[in-house]
Amino acid sequence: MTSPVKPHLLLVDDTPENIDLLVEMLGPDYELSVATDGASALEATEDQIPDLILLDIMMPGMDGYETLKHLKENLEWAAIPVIFLTAKNQNEDLLLGFQLGAVDFITKPFNLAELQARIRTHIDLALAMRVIEKQKIELEAVNGQLAVANNEQKELLHVLCHDLVNPLGSINSFAKLMQTDPDTVAMGLELIEGSSQQGLDIIDLIRRMRAMEEYEVELTSWKVAEVIENSLKQLKLKLEAKKQEVKLSLEPGLEVLAEPSSLVHSVLNNLLTNAIKFSYPQQTIEVRGVKKGEQVRLEIEDHGIGIPPTLLANLFQINKKTSRLGTGKEEGTGFGMPLVEKFMRLYGGEIEVESTSIEENQDHHGTVMRLIFQAG
Numbered sequence: 001m002t003s004p005v006k007p008h009l010l011l012v013d014d015t016p017e018n019i020d021l022l023v024e025m026l027g028p029d030y031e032l033s034v035a036t037d038g039a040s041a042l043e044a045t046e047d048q049i050p051d052l053i054l055l056d057i058m059m060p061g062m063d064g065y066e067t068l069k070h071l072k073e074n075l076e077w078a079a080i081p082v083i084f085l086t087a088k089n090q091n092e093d094l095l096l097g098f099q100l101g102a103v104d105f106i107t108k109p110f111n112l113a114e115l116q117a118r119i120r121t122h123i124d125l126a127l128a129m130r131v132i133e134k135q136k137i138e139l140e141a142v143n144g145q146l147a148v149a150n151n152e153q154k155e156l157l158h159v160l161c162h163d164l165v166n167p168l169g170s171i172n173s174f175a176k177l178m179q180t181d182p183d184t185v186a187m188g189l190e191l192i193e194g195s196s197q198q199g200l201d202i203i204d205l206i207r208r209m210r211a212m213e214e215y216e217v218e219l220t221s222w223k224v225a226e227v228i229e230n231s232l233k234q235l236k237l238k239l240e241a242k243k244q245e246v247k248l249s250l251e252p253g254l255e256v257l258a259e260p261s262s263l264v265h266s267v268l269n270n271l272l273t274n275a276i277k278f279s280y281p282q283q284t285i286e287v288r289g290v291k292k293g294e295q296v297r298l299e300i301e302d303h304g305i306g307i308p309p310t311l312l313a314n315l316f317q318i319n320k321k322t323s324r325l326g327t328g329k330e331e332g333t334g335f336g337m338p339l340v341e342k343f344m345r346l347y348g349g350e351i352e353v354e355s356t357s358i359e360e361n362q363d364h365h366g367t368v369m370r371l372i373f374q375a376g
């Protein structure tokens, strides 16, 4: 492992002859800075952090040990490899030096080959440490992502186990009842059909959520007017049942980037169904669309019961209960909004919600769901 530019060494020795000798030996292969005492060695490090320091032990004023202590106290400098230069090869010198964090010792008089080999080794080691540190940070990031993915899988499993219990439980009870009391068969069959459909809907939802996590979806341009018309067609009966009206106000020619099936079935159908479900009969729902720069903003506003702040905070959490009965006692699963938010993120867009609940303000209540798409 070699760095493309010449490594930078700081030579610290109070004897000019030693410095001259080191400069002569190392000059061809390294970029060199020189200091003749501990204090100026720290100043030089402040100016430019070297790749390695050759540090004399015996110096007047701040000696090598003291200088090393200061180096290790500074977080930015602590990783610089420091090799002590020592005239004598005494054991206690070595021990104290290593305890303070020196990586090696070189004894005077210098031997060029030994000097070169030791310097090279420690520069390479320091470089390898930096690479390992970087990889460690990257690995930690990947670990974090895996933990998130793992949590999402757990949530899906939770939804699956928790929510299949009710429909399967009722199918089981009705099947038993029908066997003991033939009069219940007609009603039982109808209920079993409803419950099995609920179970299938839950499985379908889980499948779609998994697919979203596993596959890249191709985003294409879609005409807003067309997808809304498509969605409203499917909700016609629900609107008629509550005598509600949808007022459309779309800038002409609006197009958004999305995946069409989820846009209609999961995003628009859910938002419009919620607006219908949580509005009162004969109220109007407004749908507005405008282009702003590279974004298309689509707002669905209702004047229904609104969303209380505590519920609003959990609206996109799949593992929090948010579901309430509609104004016509309509039931739901509470998974619609987490799904809408996931799909909007998948489209490279987002969703914002503003709502005032009827408990907060009796005269002005309702909800605005604002979808922000990338313009198509």
Ligand SMILES: Nc1ncnc2c1ncn2[C@@H]1O[C@H](COP(=O)(O)OP(=O)(O)OP(=O)(O)O)[C@@H](O)[C@H]1O
Binding pocket: 270, 274, 275, 278, 302, 304, 305, 306, 307, 311, 315, 322, 323, 324, 325, 331, 332, 333, 334, 335, 336, 337, 338, 367
């Ligand atoms: N427009 C709205 N007005 C008032 N409350 C809303 C509105 N939209 C959502 N909510 C609240 O948020 C809850 C969660 O909505 P979400 O669409 O996730 O589930 P759901 O409608 O209950 O069930 P599903 O969508 O599966 O039929 C609703 O039950 C309701 O309490």
Ligand SMILES: [Mg+2]
Binding pocket: 270, 271, 273, 274, 332, 334, 336, 337
């Ligand atoms: Mg819903």
